[in-house]
Amino acid sequence: MSYAIEPAVPAAVGGGPGQVWPGSPQPLGSRYHRGPGGVAGTNFALWAGGAEGVEVCLFDDDGTETRFRLAELTHGIWHGFLPGVLPGRRYGYRVHGRWDPWTGARWNPAKLLLDPYTRAVDGDFAPPGATRGTPTALPAEVYGHVRDWPQQQVSDTVRDERDSAPFVPKGVVVEEQCAFTGNGHGPDAHQHDRPHTQWADSVIYELHVRGFTMRHPGVPAELRGTYAGLGHPAALEHLTRLGVTAVELLPVHQFAHEDHLLRRGLRNYWGYNSLGYFAPHAAYSSSGTRGQQVTEFKEMVRALHAAGIEVLLDVVYNHTAEGDERGPTYALRGIDNPGYYRLPPHDRRRYTDYTGCGNTLHVVQPQVLRLITDSLRYWVQEMGVDGFRFDLASALARAMHDVDMLSPFLAVIAQDPVLRGVKLIAEPWDVGSGGYQVGAFPPLWTEWNDRYRDTVRDFWRGALPDVRDLGYRLSGSSDLYAWGGRRPYASVNFVTAHDGFTLRDLVTYEHKRNEANGEGNRDGAADNRSWNCGTEGETDDPAVQELRVRQLRNLLTTLLLSTGVPMLVAGDEMGRTQGGNNNAYCQDSPVSWVDWSLLEEPRWRGLLELAARLVRLRRAHPVLRRRAFFSGRPQGAEGLRDLAWFTPRGEEMAEADWYAPSATVGMFLSGRDIAQRDPVGEPVLDDSFLCVLHAGAEEIAFRLPDAAWGAAYAGVVDTARERPAEGWYPAGCEVAVGARSVLVLRVVERPSG
Secondary structure, eight states, X not given: OOOOOOOSSOOOSSSOTTOOBOOOSOSSEEEEEXXXXXXXXXXXXXXXXXXXXXXXXXXXXXXXXXXXXXXXXXXXXXXXXXXXXXXXXXEXXXXXXXXXXXXXXXXXXXXXXXXXXXXXXXXXXXXXXXXXXXXXXXXXXXXXXXXXXXXXXXXXXXXXXXXXXXXXXXXXXXOOOOOSSSSSSGGGTTGGGSOOOOGGGOOEEEEOHHHHHTTOTTSOGGGTTSHHHHTSHHHHHHHHHHTOSEEEESOOEEEOOOHHHHTTTOOOOSOOOEEEEEEEOGGGOSSOSSSHXXXXXXXXXXXXXXXXXXXXXXXXXXXXXXXXXXXXXXXXXXXHHHHHBXXXXXXXXXXXXXXXXXXXXXXXXXXXXXXXXXXXXXXXXXXXXXXXXXXXXXXXXXXXXXXXXXXXXXXXXXXXXXXXXXXXXXXXXXXXXXXXXXXXXXXXXXXXXXHXXXXXXXXXXXXXXXXXXXXXXXXXXXXXXXGGTOOGGGEEEOSOOSSSOOHHHHTTOSSOOXXXXXXXXXXXXXXXXXXXXXXXXXXXXXXXXXXXXXXXXHHHHHHHHXXXXXXXXXXXXXXXXXXXXXXXXXXXXXXXXXOGGGGGSHHHHHHHHHHHHHHHHHHHOGGGSOSSOOOOSEETTTTEEXXXXXXXXSOBXXXXXXXXXXXXXXXXXXXXXXXXXXXXXXXXXXXXXXXEEEOSXXXXXXXXXXXXXXXXXXXXXXTTSSSOOOOEEETTOEEEEOSSEEEEEEEEXXXXX
């Protein structure tokens, strides 16, 4: 897409040079359209309820600024129409009002502010000319307060009068195109292109737009690290080969880099420092930053959809990049600080922090709730995404103070005709009191299940006291989700995520190695529930290497055969390592990027092949993708259970067996008793499977169930081997289960002859 950049002062039509027409308070943001008399121009609308005045500021390519006062105020929204302002024009706001931090008022017209509704951002929050890897600092001008005040304890109370415009990015006027939703026209454009994968059939793949392709040899160099790179056939080939149904993108909202990282020559890599909730992060665009990033993002989404892959966004609506009272003034703080942020009633100079990032958005406020829901609808309807994962979702679910599952945010989502129909994933905790809410979100929501993560890690490192918790996690976590009327797919099962060790590092390190982050190895979790297989760090010992790869096979097999929605992390399927760094949020480097050269090694190619085979197995068998919880009760004429648990003796587990120390459990999944019907109402039938998980250090003999459960069994997966399992076994016989391995068998009829 190309744009014509107009002169700094719009040509006036019917009113004199630079006249601002009244315009409209709706919609918020900048909207290019034809106004009265068919005159082309842009309507600007900004909610700043407590402000005394607002100026919209237009910028030429050389930085020349022209300001226009918005004289119209409707229900807290300042608005005006500027004739002649076309798509591609850069702009910002200056907002006038009181400076009284003691009451939360931090208006400062010397600071150019980013439109929270801007669709595109041009420029960066780093200082002009700053280069990656070179220590620098945010310019003092971007702070609303004087930072070098002699008495540091009151430094944030003195207003800084220096102009910040040369040091901050600008919003860009973008022409709204047809919605990403019908038949190519109007509000339903491209709806038929969406995969519409059911929750129970989903396999999620968490990836970073930049890191996924930065080292990909099949992606052209100029596209690596961009939206276009992710949409390139070489990148799509890996995703389709693996068989995932959705990518969950780490934050792609426009975000900023923290000052403490810039001073160490680092950058915010993960992106959990959002500011522009409607703007795709400009640094991931290969085609330009004057609106081209919007088109490039849409083209990426269409390419993924054409490959049958949904697009989920990791979104950060709980806090912004402005931090606490000592942070910079980029947007919301200068627009209406008490209107957007939670401020303690006893000390409104500071911020209530449920996020650990300095501030918390005040979602109970109508204008904040509108900002979030408008943003969500925009990404669904205009940008084509299929769902969201909400970072620290408990912070959004807080009413005045406590987490409330009847909070305004959750209520609005539940009744919104657009948002209630997309995939919604909660990270069900925050850092405030009462913030841990795993299992508590309402039925529309799925959740990251950290109970699953911890239990599976503990089992395979030999740290579970018994197998009670493991049974719940393997079968869908009914103890967490059944009580509220939710389904097994409410549980997003994961062993690793972007935050923490990679899967390979989980079996290589017991101690984090975060020195490169510049925080003295104090950052990141100290308890990783990891096991290094007897040697800390990388080693040439073939026995340790073989054990580690087997443990990776165990973890992947457990994850992909558990009931619920599995989530993989990009690169885990082929042995990606971060060298023991378990908090690589600031490592925009090979430390975090996917290393595609790993596939040149047979062990990592084999791991990828196993992961793809497990995904295909899951897709082929509805018993592995249940839409309802197991009953565990005898059913049918044979009186067999839909889910049964067996000891190595071939006997069903008794109550005492759940409480006894054990490294082995057999899980029988019956395909004859699936509580599900097909589209024409017929019962869904499938094969039955026996999965034996053995975390012991020695091989064991496991006796198969008697013939009532199945006449014979065929090997499907054996993680003790690099190749697929082979052979068949009659009911009641003993089979060898290798040390620290998973054996998956399928019930078959006894072969003839």
